[in-house]
Amino acid sequence: MLKRVIVTGGAGFIGSHLCEKLVRENFEVLCIDNYFTGTRKNLSALIDKPIFEAMRHDITFPLYVETDQIYNLACPASPIHYQSDPVQTTKTSVHGSINMLGLAKRTNARILQASTSEVYGDPQVHPQIETYQGNVNPIGPRACYDEGKRCAETLFFDYHRQHNLVIKIGRIFNTFGPRMLPNDGRVVSNFIVQALTGSPISIYGDGSHTRSFCYVSDTVEALFLLMSSQNNFTGPVNIGNPSELSILELAELIIKKTGSSSKITHKKIPIDDPTRRKPNISLAKEKLGWIPKVGLEEGLEKTIKYFKSIL
Numbered sequence: 001m002l003k004r005v006i007v008t009g010g011a012g013f014i015g016s017h018l019c020e021k022l023v024r025e026n027f028e029v030l031c032i033d034n035y036f037t038g039t040r041k042n043l044s045a046l047i048d049k050p051i052f053e054a055m056r057h058d059i060t061f062p063l064y065v066e067t068d069q070i071y072n073l074a075c076p077a078s079p080i081h082y083q084s085d086p087v088q089t090t091k092t093s094v095h096g097s098i099n100m101l102g103l104a105k106r107t108n109a110r111i112l113q114a115s116t117s118e119v120y121g122d123p124q125v126h127p128q129i130e131t132y133q134g135n136v137n138p139i140g141p142r143a144c145y146d147e148g149k150r151c152a153e154t155l156f157f158d159y160h161r162q163h164n165l166v167i168k169i170g171r172i173f174n175t176f177g178p179r180m181l182p183n184d185g186r187v188v189s190n191f192i193v194q195a196l197t198g199s200p201i202s203i204y205g206d207g208s209h210t211r212s213f214c215y216v217s218d219t220v221e222a223l224f225l226l227m228s229s230q231n232n233f234t235g236p237v238n239i240g241n242p243s244e245l246s247i248l249e250l251a252e253l254i255i256k257k258t259g260s261s262s263k264i265t266h267k268k269i270p271i272d273d274p275t276r277r278k279p280n281i282s283l284a285k286e287k288l289g290w291i292p293k294v295g296l297e298e299g300l301e302k303t304i305k306y307f308k309s310i311l
C-alpha cells in the first residue's frame, strides 16, 4: 500500500516543491491549504496525478482524515503577509499545530514541523547552533511569527513527551527559488523583480545585514530526509546554506546577474530585523547526511529565469 502523507501549506512556495518531490517518491499526497499565500497554479504539475489531492482547509480548524505522515508547513512566511493579520498568524502556528498534532496522535502518524531560524530572533550567537535559545522580542511586529513558531516547537515536544508521538523539527533558514510570490516583500524576490523591471533596488538600512540563502530543492531534500530519519531523532535541526553575505552584496550580485541598470536606494530598516544570520549545519550533516548542493549564483540564475517567465 502507498504511504499516505499530508502537506499543510502544500500550495505555497516550499510546500508545492515538497509535494512534487513526494509524488516523485510515490507517496499518496494530500495537500491542505487555505490559499492565503499559496495558489492552485503552484500545483498545476500535480493536479491530474491520481496519487495527488488538494483540499481547501484552514488548519486552525480540526481536520479528520487518515494519514501516515504529516509535514506541517502551513503559515505565511514573508513579513508583509504574516504581519497583515498577526492574530491569524499566531493561531495558524498554535491552534494549527494543536490540530495537526491531534491528528497525528489519533492516526499514529509521524509529524514534521517547518520551524524557522526566526526562533533565534536577532541572534547573539553566530553562526546559530540548535542549542542556542535565541533573542526574540515577544511584543514586536515580528513576534506573531517568531513566538508562534517557538510555541509550535513547545507543543511538538510536549506531544512527544506526553503522548510518545514521533516528531521532527526542521529550523529552516532563508529559502529562495521559483514560485516565490513577486509581491511578498522577501529580499530575493523583491530585488529580482526590481532589477528586471528597472526599478530602484530597495535596501533596508545600510545593507550590512547578513543572511544565508538556501535554494528550495536543497531545503526540500532536507525536509524529506528529516521525515525519514530514525524515530528517536527529533531535531530541532537547522536547514540552511551556511554561505553568508550582506544584503548589499546580494543586491550587487542580482544587478550583475540580471544585467540591470537599476540603482540602489536605501529605505528605513524594519523593527527587530535580525542583523546577522547563518546556520551551523553540523547536526544536519551528521544525522541526515545532508549538505546543500546548489550554490547561490546557480540558484539565482534559476530564480531569475522563473521571474522572467512570469513578469
Ligand code: NAD
Residues within 6 Å of the ligand: 008, 009, 010, 011, 012, 013, 014, 015, 032, 033, 034, 035, 036, 037, 038, 039, 057, 058, 059, 060, 072, 073, 074, 075, 076, 077, 078, 092, 096, 114, 115, 116, 117, 171, 172, 173, 174, 175, 176
Ligand atoms: P508560503 O507563504 O509560500 O507558504 C505557506 C502556505 O501555507 C501557503 O500556501 C498558505 O496559503 C498556507 N497557509 C497559511 N495559513 C494557513 C492556514 N491557517 N491553513 C492552511 N494553510 C495555510 O511560505 P513558504 O516560504 O513556502 O514557507 C513554508 C513554511 O516554511 C512556513 O511554515 C514557513 O514558516 C517555513 N519557513 C520558510 C522559510 C523561507 O525562507 N521560505 C524560512 C523559514 C521557515
Ligand code: UDP
Residues within 6 Å of the ligand: 078, 079, 174, 185, 186, 187, 188, 190, 191, 202, 203, 204, 205, 209, 210, 211, 247, 269, 270, 273, 274
Ligand atoms: N530587505 C531589504 N530590501 C527588501 C527586502 C528585504 O533590504 O526589499 C532586507 C531585510 O531588511 C532583511 C533581509 O533583507 O534584513 C531579509 O529580508 P526577508 O524579508 O527576505 O527575510 P527575513 O528578514 O525574514 O530573513
